[in-house]
Amino acid sequence: MIESILERFAQGEDLTKEDLCTLLRVPVGSRDYYNLLAEANGYSRKAFEGKGLLFGQIGLDIQPCRINCKFCSLAADFLKGCTPFIRDLDDTVQLAKQLADAGVRDVFLMTTAEFSQERYLDYGRAVRAVLPDDVRLVANVGDFDEAYALRLRDAGFTGVYHICRLGEGVDTGASVETRVRTLDAVKAAGLELYYCVEPIGPEHTDEQLADEMLRPRQYPVGVMAVMKRTAVPGTPLAPRGEISAARLAQICAAATLAMRPKRAMCVHEPDELCLMAGANQLYAECGANPRDTEAETSKGRGFSVEDARAMLRKAEWS
Known part of the structure; x- marks a missing residue:
């Protein structure tokens, strides 16, 4: 059923939305399912020379976020009555240095949309000052314009994690247009874009998934990712449940073939099965976490x- 698609991929042809939907419709556990995982695994083992990557993320604040995503533990509706907390700058710098010393290659600073843009630049400059030159510094913040993207670059950030989420404008308080403007600003500023198909729930269609696998082709994306939605107790979308590990591996494999990432393919949260389906990169996390x-x-x-490194080794990524 999918032999011709995999053969065209192997020959260097870009897959279409129709191709991706076909791959995503393959029954879990079928011969085609395992052939898909094998093709993605083979691509990544060769493209990344058998090497796994460790990234680290520090969540800087816990405060009611106006974007109010229905799956997020930091949403304004979920955190009613919360006393805001912002991680100390010196503590953040120390954590970033510890992550780099432990072997993390990219350090992410994550905030809610409430975090001061000016203050965030201060954190970026301070963290950049203690990181080795070969460790990337990545912003994971709310939406912004091109002028701010340039300021991020000048502060020492090398890239930005930003996406158009599944259910944007319905399950979140942000519009697709706003997200795309930020993606365009990242590109215009010459920053690397980190992209992810997320947060994937059981209700999302193959067509929706394929659209977000193809969106980043027009941007400077070296690291692609997939992430399932975590059913955080008490959030509006928790009753919808979660997708299975087997389904996530199928999506990971299809996204790998869709984007042919050049530097890394990530699965988040860490998942062993996806490390045999194209993924070679995992995150260590500290501080606040929306899941x-x-x-x-x-x-x-x-x-x-240490946990992430052990999981990579279990899947025989060096």
């Missing part, structure tokens, strides 16, 4: 550098 109700995610859902 966790613990104030310090390293004590909750967040993986440590």
Whole structure:
């Protein structure tokens, strides 16, 4: 059923939305399912020379976020009555240095949309000052314009994690148009864009998934990712549940073939099956986490550098 699609991929042809939908419709556990995973795994093992990558993310604040995503533990509706918390600058710098010393190649600073843009630049400059030159610094913040993108670059950021989420404008308080303007600003400023198909829930169609796999082709994306939605208790979308690990691996494999990422393919949260379906990159996390109700995610859902490294080794990524 999918032999011709995989053959065209192997010959260097870009897959179409129709191709991706066909791959996503393959029944889990079928011969085609395993052929899809094998093709993505083979691509990544060769493209990334068998090497796994560790990234680290520090969540800087816990405060009611106006974007109010229906799956997020930091949404304004979820955090009613919360006393805002912002991580100390010196503590953030120390954490970033520890992550780099532990072998993390890219350090992400994540905030809610409420975090001051000016203050964020201060954090970026301070963290950049302690990171080795070969460790990337990545922004994960609310929407912004091209002028601010240039300021991020000048502060020492090398890239930005930003996406158009599944259900944008319905399950979130942001519009697709606003997200795309930020994506365009990242590109115009010469920053690397980190893209992800997320947060994937059982209700999302193959067509929706394929659209977000193809969107980043027009941007400077070296790292592609997929992420399932975590059913955070008490959030509006929690009753919809979560997709299975097997389904996530299928989506990971299709996204790998869709984008042919040049530097890394990520699955988030860390998942062993996806490491045999194209993924070679995992995150260690500390601080706030939109998928966790613990104030310090390293004590909750967040993986440590050691945990992520061990999982990569289990899948024989060096």
